[in-house]
Amino acid sequence: MSETSAFTDFDVADLEKATLLSGKNGYSSACLPQHGIPSLRMSDGPSACRGTTSVPELGLYAYQPSVFNGTPSNCYPCSLGLGASFDIELVADVAGQIAKEARAKNVHVLLAPTVNLVRSPLAGRGFEFFSEDPYHAGMMGAAHVKAVQAQGISACLKHFIANEQETEKHSNDSIVSPRALREVYLEPFRIVLHEASPLSIMTSYNRLNGLHTSEDKWLLHDVLRQEWNWKGTLISDWYGTYSCSTSIKAGLDIEMPGPALWRAAPQILSLLEAGKITTKDIDACATRVLSLVKHLLKSGLLFEDVENIVDTPESRNLLRRAAADAIVLLKNDAKVLPIDPSKLKRIAVIGLSAAMAHTSGGGAASVPTETFTVSPLAGIKGAVEPLGIQVDWAPGTSNYRFTPPLDPYLVGAAHPVEIEFWRSEPHAQWKDGVAGVIPSSAADHVLRVSTTKCFMHDGVPEDIINNARHVRLRTIFKAPLTGQWKFGISSIDQCQFFVDGTNIDYTTNLGKGELFFGFCHEERSIVMDLRQGQEYTIELRCWATGKMDSLPVKFSAGFQIGGAPALEPQQAIVEAVELAQSADITIVVVGLNKDYETEGNDRDDMDLPGTANDLVKAILATSQDVVVVNQSGMPVTMPWADDASTLLQAFYGGSNLGNGLADVLFGKVNPSGKLPVTFPRTLGDTPTATGYGTTAASVTKAYYQEDIFVGYRHFDRTARLPLFPFGHGLSYTTFEYSSLTATNPDGQEGKFRIQFTIKNTGHLFGKEAAQVYVADVKSSVVRPCKELKAFRKVALEPGQASEVVIELDKRALSFWEDSEEGGWRAEAGVFEVLVGPSSASLPLKVEITLERDIAWRGL
Numbered sequence: 001m002s003e004t005s006a007f008t009d010f011d012v013a014d015l016e017k018a019t020l021l022s023g024k025n026g027y028s029s030a031c032l033p034q035h036g037i038p039s040l041r042m043s044d045g046p047s048a049c050r051g052t053t054s055v056p057e058l059g060l061y062a063y064q065p066s067v068f069n070g071t072p073s074n075c076y077p078c079s080l081g082l083g084a085s086f087d088i089e090l091v092a093d094v095a096g097q098i099a100k101e102a103r104a105k106n107v108h109v110l111l112a113p114t115v116n117l118v119r120s121p122l123a124g125r126g127f128e129f130f131s132e133d134p135y136h137a138g139m140m141g142a143a144h145v146k147a148v149q150a151q152g153i154s155a156c157l158k159h160f161i162a163n164e165q166e167t168e169k170h171s172n173d174s175i176v177s178p179r180a181l182r183e184v185y186l187e188p189f190r191i192v193l194h195e196a197s198p199l200s201i202m203t204s205y206n207r208l209n210g211l212h213t214s215e216d217k218w219l220l221h222d223v224l225r226q227e228w229n230w231k232g233t234l235i236s237d238w239y240g241t242y243s244c245s246t247s248i249k250a251g252l253d254i255e256m257p258g259p260a261l262w263r264a265a266p267q268i269l270s271l272l273e274a275g276k277i278t279t280k281d282i283d284a285c286a287t288r289v290l291s292l293v294k295h296l297l298k299s300g301l302l303f304e305d306v307e308n309i310v311d312t313p314e315s316r317n318l319l320r321r322a323a324a325d326a327i328v329l330l331k332n333d334a335k336v337l338p339i340d341p342s343k344l345k346r347i348a349v350i351g352l353s354a355a356m357a358h359t360s361g362g363g364a365a366s367v368p369t370e371t372f373t374v375s376p377l378a379g380i381k382g383a384v385e386p387l388g389i390q391v392d393w394a395p396g397t398s399n400y401r402f403t404p405p406l407d408p409y410l411v412g413a414a415h416p417v418e419i420e421f422w423r424s425e426p427h428a429q430w431k432d433g434v435a436g437v438i439p440s441s442a443a444d445h446v447l448r449v450s451t452t453k454c455f456m457h458d459g460v461p462e463d464i465i466n467n468a469r470h471v472r473l474r475t476i477f478k479a480p481l482t483g484q485w486k487f488g489i490s491s492i493d494q495c496q497f498f499v500d501g502t503n504i505d506y507t508t509n510l511g512k513g514e515l516f517f518g519f520c521h522e523e524r525s526i527v528m529d530l531r532q533g534q535e536y537t538i539e540l541r542c543w544a545t546g547k548m549d550s551l552p553v554k555f556s557a558g559f560q561i562g563g564a565p566a567l568e569p570q571q572a573i574v575e576a577v578e579l580a581q582s583a584d585i586t587i588v589v590v591g592l593n594k595d596y597e598t599e600g601n602d603r604d605d606m607d608l609p610g611t612a613n614d615l616v617k618a619i620l621a622t623s624q625d626v627v628v629v630n631q632s633g634m635p636v637t638m639p640w641a642d643d644a645s646t647l648l649q650a651f652y653g654g655s656n657l658g659n660g661l662a663d664v665l666f667g668k669v670n671p672s673g674k675l676p677v678t679f680p681r682t683l684g685d686t687p688t689a690t691g692y693g694t695t696a697a698s699v700t701k702a703y704y705q706e707d708i709f710v711g712y713r714h715f716d717r718t719a720r721l722p723l724f725p726f727g728h729g730l731s732y733t734t735f736e737y738s739s740l741t742a743t744n745p746d747g748q749e750g751k752f753r754i755q756f757t758i759k760n761t762g763h764l765f766g767k768e769a770a771q772v773y774v775a776d777v778k779s780s781v782v783r784p785c786k787e788l789k790a791f792r793k794v795a796l797e798p799g800q801a802s803e804v805v806i807e808l809d810k811r812a813l814s815f816w817e818d819s820e821e822g823g824w825r826a827e828a829g830v831f832e833v834l835v836g837p838s839s840a841s842l843p844l845k846v847e848i849t850l851e852r853d854i855a856w857r858g859l
Contacts, residue, residue, distance in 0.1 A: 017286040018268040021248065023258025026458050027067075029289070030258065037293060038303040041105075042156070042235075042256070044364040046112040046128055047654065048073045049102040051307055051369065067368055068459035069449045071105060071307040074098075074315055074655055075359045075367040079114060080633055081326030081651035083130035083140055083676035084729070086769035087793045091140050092147040094322050097315060099151035104308040108296045109154045109200060109235075111364070115141040115188040116163050116204075118634070118677045119710055120692040124166040124602040127361040127633025127652055131676040132711030132726065133788050134184050138191025145196035152299030154199035154292060157192055159237055160224070161185055161213060163204035165702055166602045167693035170240070173207040176704045181208075182816035182824075183708050186223070193228055194859050199292055200233045203252060205240045206702070212242050220251040228859045233292040238364075239552055244268070245276040253285040311371040316656060321669075323653035323660025328673035329730040334624050334645035338667025338732055339585060341384050348583035349377050350576045350619060351612075352395040352564070353591050353631055356404065360652045361633050363599020369450065370655050376589050376629065379658025383666050392583065395565055396576035397615045399608075401595035402515050402523055403488030403562025405453040411476040411535055415448035418475065421460070421468035421556060430470060430541055433505050435498040437541075444468050452538070452561035455516050457553045464556055469544030471557040477538050479530040484566040488525040490515045491559035492551075495542035499528060516558055517600040519551055527566045569611045573618050580622045587665065588619050591631035591650070602693035606637045606683045616640045627665065631657075635679040641723060649675070667732065672767035672793070674729035674838065678712050681723045687714040708784060712839045716785035727771050727788075727838035733762030733798065737770070740835055740844035750810035750826055752848050756835050757803050760796035767795045770804055773842060774812050775832040783815055786834055786842075808833070810854050817855070826854040 016032055024030045028039040043050050051071025076082075076094045085091070095113075102110055114125075118132040131137040145155040162174035162185050176185060192198060201224070203214040213219055214236050224230050234253045241247055241255040244262045255263045271277045329337070357373035360366040374382075381391045410416040426439035445464045452475065456465075477499070479485065489497040489504055490513055497504040510521035530536070540561060548555045580586040590612040596603060607613070617640050620626055624645055630636060631650040641647065648671075653660050663669040683689050687706035696702065706714055712726035740756040758768055772790035776783050789812040794802050813826040828850050836842035 018282050020286045020289045022255040022260035022263040026257045040108040042109040043107040044111045046079045046114050046365050047360055048075045048367045049098050049107055068456050070369050072309050072369045072371045073367050075370050077322050077326040077654045078127040078652040079130050080127050084328050084673040085325045086674050086791050088143045091143040095144040095147035099148040099153045101310045102153050104310050106302045106305045109156050111156045113141045113144040114158050119164045120688040121606050121635040122603040122693050125599050127597050128365045134187035135788050138188035141192045142195035145198045156200040156202050157198040158202035159204035160201050162208050163206050165693050168699045169205045173701045179816045179818045180707045202235050202237055205237050214241055214252050215246040215250050217250040233288045245271045248277050248281050253288045319654055319656035320659045323657045324663045324669040326651050326653055327664050327671050328649040329671040331647040336646040339665050341387050344389050344584045346390045346583045348579045348586040349393045350396045351589035352399050354589035358593040359654050361597040362594030373655050374658035376658045376661050379662035383662040394576040394579045397611045398567050406477055406563045407451050409477050411478050415450050416475055417449045419447045420472045421445040421464050422470040423468045433503040435501040455558050456556050460556045465554050471542050473540040475538045477536045479534050482532040484527050485530045486525050486527050486566040488523045488562040490520040490523040492519050493547050494545055498539040500536045573615050577618050580619050585625045587627045589629045597633045604694050608636050670732045670766045674727045674769045678722045678726045679724040685720045713784040725840035731766045733764040733766040735768045736761045737844050740846045742846045742848045750854050752808045754806045758794050759801035760798055763798050765797050769793050773834040777830040823857045828852045
């Protein structure tokens with residue numbers, strides 16, 4: 001496309017073109033309605049298409065660019081859970097459904113998929129990645145992009161590049177060798193571009209070898225546009241633009257969000273006059289923006305229109321199937337699973353996590369307002385209570401970092417929380433610890449919502465955000481249990497909080513907190529004796545003291561009101577053990593949640609929170625009929641793993657995770673997931689143990705010290721065995737691998753056809769994810785012991801066998817030659833092709849020979 005062809009349908013003046021180089025608002029690109037150029041609506045992301053602001057009193061969801069109190073959305077399993085499926089078709093089904101929901105919401109650009117790689121178990125955002133392996137992540141990402149764009153929506157591949165940690169992510173410098181950059185971290189992006197041609201790509205926050213990626217002309221122009229010949233639109237991560245002229249000349253097309261911080265009209269005009277940028281520079285970016293607009297106009301999508309909720313039997317069935325297929329059976333030594341309900345009268349379910357629907361990790365990948373959720377406890381009850389089986393629950397241990405929102409226990413209709421805003425102080429005692437003061441005037445704005453987690457950076461008119469800084473929340477809480485309850489408040493600014501008149505003063509000596517990307521002060525709490533079924537009035541009054549004006553995002557207010565049983569740790573374990581001893585079988589659910597795994601923070605260690613390990617050990621001592629379910633994005637330490645006969649890894653399974661888990665537990669679904677990340681025994685066993693996030697000597701530089709030996713590549717070259725290897729996952733049936741051959745039927749140099757047979761040798765239908773690795777027998781450079789180069793999911797009835805055919809090419813044999821010019825090289829010699837059910841179990845091996853060296857560059 002020439003620099004002017006994008007403007008043939010739009011008569012756009014030079015300075016008007018510059019408007020297109022930044023966003024209009026939080027989730028929309030700029031528009032020029034006088035020229036027929038509409039705003040493109042963007043939405044996160046990997047697990048859902050999130051909505052915009054709801055207007056429930058009107059009975060519809062009107063377009064206003066925001067996330068808080070948005071249109072309800074379905075949350076699908078996290079990307080790592082989908083990665084565990086090793087199922088290209090499932091990823092395509094999920095991504096295609098998310099794209100259909102995007103069309104219903106009139107969203108044009110889905111900010112997904114994420115194909116960064118898991119370097120460390122401490123990665124706060126690791127649940128949002130597909131894998132630790134570049135080939136696996138690339139193929140999963142390509143399936144996602146193809147399915148989304150088949151629906152006429154633009155995928156936005158992210159985050160380009162080396163955005164593998166959250167610690168100081170805006171400023172930290174990812175120091176990556178040229179070879180590791182090419183073979184590991186650029187590789188999934190290259191695969192997606194080669195296989196799926198995404199229409200847009202998002203740059204990352206961090207620096208790469210000294211330069212912010214949004215300003216890196218070598219990365220954005222030389223590699224992405226010239227070497228890989230990509231023609232799409234580059235969008236910054238939100239607040240990830242740090243310059244005007246430098247980023248424009250590097251090729252960053254759109255600064256997000258809007259209004260512009262760096263690319264406002266005065267800056268553009270000044271830089272044009274100074275010769276720092278030229279109209280040609282602006283044309284190049286604007287052309288690519290208009291190319292995306294024209295593509296999406298042709299797709300038949302509506303613009304600036306109301307949103308619709310998608311909640312159908314079909315979407316719920318897919319959510320359930322995806323949740324089940326994202327589960328990995330790690331151990332089943334005593335054949336406790338699948339559970340036969342006909343042999344049971346009573347099931348004990350243990351763990352606070354069991355009663356809560358941890359559908360996703362935190363940050364942009366989470367869904368603020370979900371269409372529905374099903375907890376593990378609800379899923380188990382739904383599966384067996386109709387059969388007359390009693391299900392009893394005990395919390396056992398607390399697993400939250402911030403007291404969880406009161407949402408499940410609120411009294412009222414769909415929007416039981418009232419939030420009022422005043423431009424001036426509505427009462428002289430507003431800041432005092434006196435409950436129930438009556439405002440002297442009507443509120444300037446009233447909002448009704450369904451949550452006490454109020455991150456109100458949007459969802460409120462801009463005039464209210466800027467000028468109405470006295471805010472009151474009121475709702476009614478109904479106690480589900482008799483006993484002591486803990487209520488907690490976290491707020492960005494000062495406030496007074498009341499439960500039935502009992503006060504928490506949140507005005508003095510406020511320490512730094514971590515909620516809401518660290519914007520909040522630390523949580524303060526109170527413990528109260530409650531009676532089951534009794535209703536309690538919740539009130540919060542807050543006001544601005546200047547802190548919110550110092551933040552990079554504008555807020556009217558931001559706070560979270562939480563409530564949960566106040567457990568005495570050891571007594572809670574005793575009560576859980578007593579319950580387990582009275583049951584026929586016990587299911588213990590532990591793990592993490594979005595308090596611990598979230599955008600904005602990495603974890604400090606791999607441990608489960610609180611007394612979770614003590615709880616599991618105590619329950620395991622009661623019986624062999626104990627099923628342990630760990631729900632987390634990243635690996636956790638499991639000091640009890642050797643004692644547990646039955647262990648499931650559930651990841652974050654989305655809105656229908658409870659039913660998906662129940663399907664696996666009771667044998668409705670035969671588990672077929674495989675680990676997309678290595679589970680180490682301890683953090684010290686990993687190559688990043690002392691050089692990642694908060695464990696690193698420097699928080700300003702992220703040294704990729706493991707180089708090309710990320711994940712299983714590291715464990716293959718050490719004497720340390722992982723707790724569970726990459727690719728590991730069991731089934732309720734058994735599979736046999738045989739008859740591996742390798743041929744070169746077409747005679748094309750560097751191409752090989754691999755064939756082998758898989759047979760279901762058990763008594764149940766099952767699916768097996770076969771993995772193909774390649775090892776260079778003798779190389780001129782140090783290489784990994786083996787690398788994943790193909791995988792295939794096969795569904796087999798009992799006794800059925802299937803022949804699997806896989807094509808390998810020069811890419812499967814190559815490494816990046818770290819010379820002055822650089823380039824890919826497949827070196828002449830003998831290679832081993834290894835096939836099996838996991839990286840640590842490869843029963844089949846065959847050799848192939850490449851007769852001469854092959855060297856190349858490009859996509």
